[in-house]
Amino acid sequence: MTKSELIALLASRYPQLAARDTDIAVKTVLDAMTQALVNGQRIEIRGFGSFSLSMRSPRVGRNPKSGEKVMVPAKQVPHFKAxxxxxxxxxxxxxxxxxxxxxxxxxxxxxxxxxxxxxxxxxxxxxx
Structure with missing residues (x-):
């Protein structure tokens, strides 16, 4: 399901809400979740799951085109647990x-x- 499909589903399920209001609500929730992860916070939605950040260590990778070794830096990636x-x-x-x-x-x-x-x-x- 895409974000636009979610917005359309919510707008059809709750006709008292204008489609524009539903769009704003979905975008606001997703922006708040994104900002929480950016700030290093964990998000838990009971009955649905939790989002957290996982740390990936730096490693040596390979350029698939040339085959030469490339350093891949450490990074944090979002992780979802149902x-x-x-x-x-x-x-x-x-x-x-x-x-x-x-x-x-x-x-x-x-x-x-x-x-x-x-x-x-x-x-x-x-x-x-």
Whole structure:
């Protein structure tokens, strides 16, 4: 889902809000979250998850074009950890899809080209 899709969904779900107001609200929330991370703060949204910063150490990388060694500096990167309720809801939706597709058995085969196997979810189950 993109930011514009989120704004459109909220505007349609809450018709008392003008689309412009919904746009401003979503942008304000995202800006506040961004600013909190910039300030080194942790963001926790109960039932959804938490955002924090992870430190990546400096390392030696390679330029893919020339193959020469390049120093990659240390940096902080945003990290998201899903909350328990979000993980359970996603897992329940996935289980419902598997059940609707005919279930999953341990001996289900998986074709090399995704989606052509007997079980359309085998790739995700096997690799994820």
């Amino acid at each position: 909350g328990k309720e979000l993980r359970e809801r996603v897992d329940a939706a996935f289980d419902a899809e598997v059940k609707a597709a005919g279930g999953f058995t341990e001996d289900s085969s998986y074709s090399e080209s995704e989606g052509e196997g007997e079980n359309p979810f085998a790739a995700r189950i096997m690799h994820g």
